[in-house]
Amino acid sequence: MSDNLMEKVNAFSERLKIGGAEVGRKMSAGMSSFSFKVKELLQGPNQEDKLVEDATAETLDEPDWAMNLDICDMINHEKVSSVELIRGIKKRIVIKNARVQYLALLLLETCAKNCEKTFSEVAAERVLDEIVKLIDDPQTVVNNKNKALMLIEAWGESTSELHYLPVYEETYKVFLISVS
Template identity: 35%
Template sequence: MFGRSTTTNFDRLLEKATSHLLLEPDWTSILQISDCIRQGDVQPKYALNATKKKLYAQNPHVALYALQVLESCVKNCGAPFHQEITSRSFMEELRELIKTTTNENVKNKILELIQTWAHAFRNEPSYRAVQDTVNLMKMEGFKFPALKESDAMFAADTAPEWADGDCCHRCRVQFTVVQRKHHCRNCGQIFCGKCSSRNSAIPRFGIEKEVRVCEACWEKLNK
C-alpha cells in the first residue's frame, strides 16, 4: 500500500515544480518527483493523474512546467510510467487539450512531446497509440515542430535501477546512521558521500541540472 505521507510528499513536490512563481524549471523538485516514482513511493498512475490536472491550469506557466515534469518522468521512470503515458485515453486527452488551449507555447510543447514519444516508441507495438495519434493529427492538419532525435534517445538510455546494499560500492565502507548512502544517478550504484562527491549533468537521461555521480561516472561524463 502507498501511504498518505508518500503521496503528500509527491503532491508537495509537484506544487513546487509547477508553481506559477518560477522563472525557470525547478530541477531539484522535478528529479525528486522522478525518484518518488522510481522508488515506488507513488504509483505511476497516481503521478500521471496528479500532474495531468496541472495541464488545465488557467496560468500557462503552470501547464508548461507540468509538461516539463511529464517529459522528465518519461525519460527517467522507465516502462511503468511509459505504459501510463502512452495509453489511448491519455493520448486522446492531449489531443483534445491541443484543440482547446489558447496558449501557443503550451500547444507547441504538447505537439513536441507527442512527436518525440512517437519516435522513441516507434518499435514498441504496445505503445502504438502514440504513433496513431500523431498520424491522426497530421491528417487533421496539425503542424509538428522539427523532431530533435536527441530528445528521443531515452528509450535506449533509460536511467538505471538503483542498487541497494550495506556498504559503498567503491571503498566498501559500511553504511551507518552517520555514514549515509548515496546513489550515483548515472550508474545507479550506491556509494558513501566521499566516493560520490562529484556533480554532473546527464543529457541522455534528460537531466540538465548537475546531480550527484560517482568518481568513475564523472570521469566518463566529463571527458
C-alpha cells in the same frame, strides 16, 4: 388478438429490461467516477499531488529541474505511486494557467524520459487525450501547444513502447497528418 397483445407486452418488457440494464450500467459507471471525485475532494491532495503542485507552481519563474529529477528518482525507487503522480500531472495540464500547463508538460516530459513505468501510465490515465485537447484549445498559448506537439513527436520517434496502444497510435497519426 390476445396473442398479438401478449407479444407486444413481452416485446415491451424485453425493451424495458435491456433499457434498464443499460441505465444501470451507465449509472454505475457515473457513480464510480463521481465517488472517485468525492473521495478525492474529501481526502485532499495526496503526497504525489503535493509534489506535482510544488514542481508546477505558478510562482516558479523557471522549471525546478532538481525537483523534477527528485520526483523521477522517487518514481524509480517506488517511493511514490507513478499512477498517482501522472494523475496529478494530468490535473495540472488541464488548469487554464499557461505557466502551470507548461511546467506540467515539462514535468511529464522529464518523467517520460527518466522513468521506465511512465509511458503505460500516460496512456492508462488518458493524459494523451488531455494533451490533444490542450493542442486543439484556441485559448492555449502557442508555447504550450508547441511543447505538447513536441512531446507527441518525440515519443513517436524515440520509442516503440507506446505504439502498441491504440490511443497513442491514433494521436501520433493525427499529429503526422496535421504537420504535413
